[in-house]
Amino acid sequence: MALIHYTRSAFRVLTQPSDGPTLYELCDPLLLASTPADESHLQRFYRVALAHPALRLILRRAGLPHLRDPSWCNAVRESILAARDEPHPDWQRIGRPVADLLDKLPQHAPRPAHVAPPTKAIPLPRIEHLIRECAAHLLTSYRTNDFIPAYAAFNLTGDPDMRGRELLTALDGLHAGTYKHATLMFNLARAFILGNPDAAALISPSWTGVAEPMWSPVQIRHRSAYYDAFFAEALMDYLDSGLSPIQDQTPVRHAIRQMIHFCLETSRERVRAPESGRPFDVITALAPPPHSRLSQFFWQLKHDLGFGLYVPDCDTTACAFSAATKFNVTHPLLDQPLPDFYAEYQVAHENRCNPPTVTINDHLDLSGGVVTWIENLAGDRPCGNDLDPTLNLDILEVSFLNYERWRIGQDPRRQRTLREIIRFQSRLVDTGAFANPRSHIYYLPELYCAYVGRCYEAFASLPSATRAALDPDRDFERIRHHVLAYVRDELLARNTNVFDAALGLLALAKLNADPAAFAPALTCIEASFGEGRRPLSFLPTPSLLRHSKPMNGIR
């Protein structure tokens, strides 16, 4: 966003007359307690998350004309009071007036313009230089921090796919009251932001490409097993490239070993499979402090707001096991046949007590998919459950890598688990739904495509008889064909940023595309290089996960 537009928006936000009641005129009388000691959870959440001075400054004049209607305004007020006071609230009734507001304020997913294909090829030495620069960035970061950080940032404008119906689904499907409160209040604030374009422009400026930049001045630096596994895999790619100088190889291997140790030991959590009660060690989403490296401020804030509880998830477990397998680690955790565990979380297989409850993507046939969240030993699952397609690719990938170790070929139940996930993916791709952001809970379609490539690579490494047994209808070849066409003719035919380009290129390369198709992505990456300040190679903007759990979602 050009500075002049930003300045104009800021001026109007500060000076324009309000057109209807503001968030604070509505909520302050209902939710500001005389002292913090008297606060309910909803009041505390409002004070800390929404009524702080920075957001007040932006939203102080952001009125909503819809709430000039006294009956609508009263309905919202009654919803807040019911959420605050009722011991067993009716969340459908409470959410309805806010859901109606959201439906009056539609958003649209970014759809960049088509661009002409590049005319100039990127020479191989330049590509090799970029590879070394990226590796140097990761290694420098590891040396400086003693881990490689990821960052999380809130965006109050929400997700375009999250409309009134989805809000009501979430209010019912989330288990913990703290999450329901956060859902209600963030979506109420979101309505005020969406109804005031200048405020929205300050909170979420426009950007190039699909993946959304992380603009927020407040970014939560953290360490998690999901990202350690991811960084370890990237560094393994660097070693495999043969481009790492001798002096780099020992520190790279050391960093990978440490990250895998973080996954398998530091983040390990004992649970029981929900149907059989069989014990399994899985990988938790966020290890407790000091391991997660969250600042004391944010950790305390999360705890104070009622989001201190963490549960493991199927995705982090799959990715951690995958990284360890690829690095030829010997560890008893890896001997546990994960398909047995996943079968008990698989829809329309053995999952009887953990169905998806936050069914925002229920336009899909979810049969065969494995849900996200794993119940801890105390039986907690604060977020309810949901089902994400990319997560299910990770389950397939780790199972292909461990096909022999887990004796999948000798076990019909394990084979069935994988075949059902393949059929789920096949339906998703055959219908074209994979390209619709609404089909995904956590990731963008472009990340799904890159991970199809990652999964396909593992599948292709299996013997042909094994591939035929798992995939008798050659679903994987159809999936490959459709995803390649989407990446080449849709994603990379439009204006991209470096993150879109990297994901598209990863999909093309791993799905064995003609290298001629690499040109748009390579050109974008090359042109973006150096936009960030040293030692960063690229502007630190695009994000991997586009949405996640409230406060608990740092995976």
Next chain:
Amino acid sequence: MKTPTRILVGGPEVTSAFVLSALVHARKRSAALT
């Protein structure tokens, strides 16, 4: 998850890691065909 708000997760290292992997695999694929 798409509720209650968007939490974006990423950062400079995440971008570098994706670019690194993408370029390594693109180079490998190109080399395999030459």
